[in-house]
Amino acid sequence: MRRVVIAGGGLAGQRAAETLRALGHDGPITMLAAEPRAPYDRPPLSKAILAGETPDLGLRPATWHADNGVELLTGTPATGVAPGRVRTPAGDVPYDELVIATGASPIRLPGLPAAQALRTLEDARELAGQLRPGRRIAVVGAGLIGQEIASAAAARGAHATLIDVAPRPFDALMGPGQGDWLRARHEDAGVTLRLGRRLTATDGDALVLDDGTRVTADRVVVAIGVRPELAWAADARGAHLAGDCTGSAHWEAAARQGAAVARTILGLPPRPEAPPLVWSDQHGARIQRVGDPAGADRVERDGEDTAFTLTFTRAGQPIAATLVNRPGDIAKARRALQTQAKEAA
């Protein structure tokens, strides 16, 4: 019986364990989770948790690992690899197959040692406590996480300033040239936008931007991306990678990759590809995008200002869709892309 060790206690690792068990692997499985808790869902960290809610974030019921014969070692990070063994502070763990799913860590700015990042449940709880009426929150980086932090801050009466070097950061989620609707939602909610601006210095509790603007803040959050957590695995050979440590930084990709490495270990063929999916909750709107809108030569808009669909086409074929407050349409939108992809194949 092959002994599988899954280094990492996040979504990708959990999906790998589930898929191995569901598809018949009856050998030992050990999961090494760096954090002191069972695998949990991270998307709510920048949504429900910042909104002050206390949802159950467990990816599976608390007894899942025990019920399925998966040894879960929490607070036990993988720190190195020797042939056939993963090193941890609690000793070496032998393996026949190694899944590397150790995720990623937030990139920090050296000039801002006191700034916070948002990656773990502790980060999110700490930040949630800061989102109070009148508090000034500066968010460096207007990607999905930064946008959601600004949205949550505004909803709770804090004053958020969103800073990014890109002049149109909302296009990344909404689609090329389509970010203005989301930008307006941020402005309507009272979020101050400093876009196309670079951070040049700090001065006391103020950030100084390249046009001389000063952003005074009680709290600075840096959300400029993540770096794969792979340094410990430099000596790993023949291991299987899944999740954010591969450089993909989306929930859906991590879930698919976790399941995919399990199939590889079991010698099963891969599941068919599906168009990528991302979603975000901001200013009361659920925004979902399926497919990749880069390279679209046409965009069609259908619906109202508060609930609409953007369909992106290239040479007359749909390549992506962005849905705002239309969760019931995501299945149809995705299948339109899959049908088109099958016909093209």
Next chain:
Amino acid sequence: MTLIPEIDEDACLAHGDCAQVAPGVFTVTDIAHVTGTAPDDVLRKAARACPAGAIVLLDADTGEEVDP
């Protein structure tokens, strides 16, 4: 109308929201499986809750897909 739920296996990501909304209908292993039935409004709620849009609802009489 009576609805029949199906799982689009290519789309399902085993998120498990369906099994929370309708535990008697869906069971999640490596992906979700239909293992029971429930009133139409519960099925619609489950289909809308799926982040991947992987639950397909069919009209039991006509076999045609129905919007959740």
